Amino acid sequence: MNYTFSERMKNMNGTATREIFKLLGNPEIISFAGGNPAIECLPTERVKEITADICSSPNFARVLQYGLTAGFPELRELLCKYVETADIYGTKTENVLVISGGQQGIDLALKAFINPGDVILVEDPTYLAFLQLANSYEGICKGVKANDDGLDLCDLEEKIKKYNPKMLYCVPTFSNPTGKTYSVENRKAIAEMTAKYGVIVIEDDPYSKLRFKGEYVPSMKSFDKAGNVIFISSFSKIISPGNRTGVAVGAPEIIRKMEIGKQGTDLHTPNLSQMITYEYLRRGYLEPDLKKAVRIYGEKKGAMSDAIKKYMPEEFRCTDPDGGLFIWGSLPERIDMVKMLPEAVERKVAYIQGSVFYADGSGTNYVRLNYSYANLSQIEEGIARLAGLFKEKLAK
């Protein structure tokens, strides 16, 4: 039988992400491609302890029964306090939805707002899976220029006027893929401008807790007076990606629509996943564990920066992030990272080609390098291998 798939799915092949996972499966390849947290940073012992305690609790039968779509009530209560760590105050449970990872929050926000043909503004470059998801709702992504401070406010206003977008998507802290952080003034200005023009903002915040240097910056949501910002945070990078939990914070009307959307897609996040996250936060494990994790990520990022200095050709330019998981680099425009990837993999080193992060598929001379997954010696060796390949290409 020939299958006629829906318009939204016809061109969805999901290749880039799948390749990443495949590469991680081959232990010989040093992978800078994924976005996995470091295994040594995952709180394995804590989660074991918590899970064992949940198992021996007299209410265990509750874990097995259906739960509420919006989430385990105690977790929602606790998350109202938790988001104060991003300077979001006055949150009530009606503002909070427990989600099965940050990805689901993005999906539900798109589901709630995007009609086919609606324009969504994104930072150029932005999170590749967002571009794919927006595509699955037949939204049209348009890139907004960015600078060291965050989004280029003139370009943002121009594009809002030009496209009348429904939504702006951004990762203001330790952006994926650039590792960049928007300044306080930039956040405030974006919150005000989008409110003025009635644009919904998805503030995707999976990385902000992973800061190893520089000053804390409050969330964009903390400057939201109009109720147009949806703050989406994930516990994947700080507790466990395999546990699939996160939180969306927004105006009650928006959260309610997202909740209805979630009812249709998975009814609720598994109870055990929610309880593990709840207990982890309630027992105060996050702060001490983050201290350790941030030290490790800082070391790894330092190792990558050092190796870049040591091995990379002088034409290689890159960011110097204060946190998160990624360094964003480039070679002169004539160098095509897309074409080069199979050769890199042959030399047993992997990266993600920058072009997949651009709404228009440009940026072929860019590369995203993840430093959280490999160990210190792999980082040096992998950068050395990559630098060798880059030098050969530059010499041609």
Add this chain to the structure above:
Amino acid sequence: MNYTFSERMKNMNGTATREIFKLLGNPEIISFAGGNPAIECLPTERVKEITADICSSPNFARVLQYGLTAGFPELRELLCKYVETADIYGTKTENVLVISGGQQGIDLALKAFINPGDVILVEDPTYLAFLQLANSYEGICKGVKANDDGLDLCDLEEKIKKYNPKMLYCVPTFSNPTGKTYSVENRKAIAEMTAKYGVIVIEDDPYSKLRFKGEYVPSMKSFDKAGNVIFISSFSKIISPGNRTGVAVGAPEIIRKMEIGKQGTDLHTPNLSQMITYEYLRRGYLEPDLKKAVRIYGEKKGAMSDAIKKYMPEEFRCTDPDGGLFIWGSLPERIDMVKMLPEAVERKVAYIQGSVFYADGSGTNYVRLNYSYANLSQIEEGIARLAGLFKEKLAK
């Protein structure tokens, strides 16, 4: 700010399902409204044991890291064998997708195939959450007539010719809401007819393992030669709804599209949920536990049938299911179960009005009664309360 939600979500209010959960929260109300498995049938001790074993396994760190979208490989392998219990043979891992509950399988199938305006045929009446989900994809549901044997094949062919539908959705074994089971011949005929006309079938199978009388019937998927049937099964009713796991089986092209859809919505089902289901099946706990569960459901169903005979007015007609969770009843057409519901709740008994199961909102004189959640004495008392109300209404 005024929010302009997407067309798909504008009219989605999700009220019916939410009310169910609210009613279950009040212990004074005897609820026949939900579809929760009996608490005493949930394998609490087994899941505790399994979870404790997973916690003490040397590979526990793996539980915390990202997993593959299609599912934990060992679980997919095992599911290829598991579906042989529904007479589905020759299944390879490429035919199998692990899903976060049956609901997600339905959602992903709709996502893969349905464009706004596409017609979806459903049995009249059918699972209410399917109607809501189809609505969220802007699909148009058209009801097909049914008889004791399954779907009315003449009406099915007529509607296929008339509407050129993209899809047929049905629950052939212990249907929700009627509790009815399609005959073997009916299944075969539906599989052949839909293949002939190129209609995709979602065979939703959450209840077939809960048979307390009558003969086993193979799945509709077992008669699928063209690859047009997607078999969706859930572990919610037989292991745990709170664990959110299920399985979709279909042609590799379809499963691949659904996998890409899943990548966008939750990346993967939580590892711990998958491993619990895997270990539960692998250790052979399902068969003995089902024996116990089926005995309990048989008793509860018997108690409800007996109470109906004892208390209900003679005008009350109802089904006599061989398994599953529901009895489907009716009073003469002049009786409106929608309007009566608040009065029933006042008398501390709840049901679901039949109209929510009809594609066109008809069937206002029907009622769905769940017998799995309440205990035996509650079942008798609840039916007595309801019968009192019905008699009063009939007397008017």
